[in-house]
Ligand code: ASP
């Protein structure tokens with residue numbers, strides 16, 4: 001007998017019919033003797049619909065009222081799911097975030113969980129109740145409703161699992177697990193049996209949007225085993241945990257991530273003296289623009305070039321700031337390019353294997369793909385390339401690192 005926290009996302013509770021299907025699934029676990037806490041999102045599209053109405057009235061409604069509004073979506077699904085469970089003769093009780101006391105700070109629309117009162121949930125579980133909690137919401141010290149940011153139900157589920165010391169936090173969604181890369185780009189992508197928190201964080205922050213990143217950080221911090229599975233299809237899903245797979249055949253690279261969200265800026269011919277990087281990047285960060293890849297080159301003539309990437313939407317702003325800096329420093333020119341993509345290989349196996357990066361570069365060279373920038377971390381190598389070649393690069397790397405799987409034995 002185990003304690004599971006099970007989270008069902010918007011698509012999984014997108015209609016009354018689907019809510020009944022979730023109840024059926026939960027009922028199966030209850031019949032097998034497990035203790036179940038369910039966390040649900042709003043019905044798919046509902047949060048957007050609510051935000052849309054708010055914006056018809058005001059372009060910038062106050063964050064406090066936004067939270068009062070958008071938290072209603074989840075309140076609908078907790079009640080309906082409990083009714084569907086009652087219909088199946090299962091005792092179930094719904095709670096809003098405020099009621100279970102998911103205490104957060106007061107940063108409306110992006111609040112952080114500070115504490116959860118797990119006692120009342122434990123006592124409900126003791127009385128054989130399924131506890132159904134509204135995801136995405138909490139309450140601040142003063143009783144104001146808060147929300148955790150888009151996709152925040154994942155974080156609610158993980159936080160509850162941590163507070164309750166659950167055996168596993170299961171995230172039911174519309175995909176059957178975490179894939180080696182996006183199957184829409186590479187048809188030979190396949191579901192991973194397991195992946196570490198570290199790898200998942202790299203995959204997620206690089207653009208594989210299966211889970212809210214914060215929920216993965218949270219799970220890693222409190223060592224909550226996380227499992228991503230399909231609410232529509234039976235299967236083991238993907239387990240995200242601390243341990244690496246013990247499978248000897250485990251490939252060195254676990255997955256290929258990619259993003260088209262960035263743009264590249266270069267300032268050429270700045271004096272190669274101490275303080276120059278800070279003069280170039282300081283004003284960018286003062287403008288609250290996040291910088292990702294940074295590369296500075298050595299130069300023979302006493303000047304240097306600095307290249308960095310920012311979110312694509314911020315390229316124009318960054319480029320303007322850089323123009324000013326260029327004038328101040330007497331730099332030669334400023335270049336910008338938003339037709340780029342970043343492709344990364346991710347895997348904890350990299351720590352103990354040599355030659356990973358060179359395999360990557362060879363694969364790209366074989367397809368005649370020019371690398372513009374390279375960065376590495378302990379478990380990741382990223383390259384920036386021309387956007388045109390992104391899909392080709394992903395497929396080549398997927399194959400070069402032995403991740404291809406023929407369709408379809410499942
Ligand atoms: N309903 C919220 C959203 O759409 C939270 C969630 O689904 O996790 O962002």
Ligand code: MG
Nearest residue numbers: 009010041151
């Ligand atoms: Mg979601």
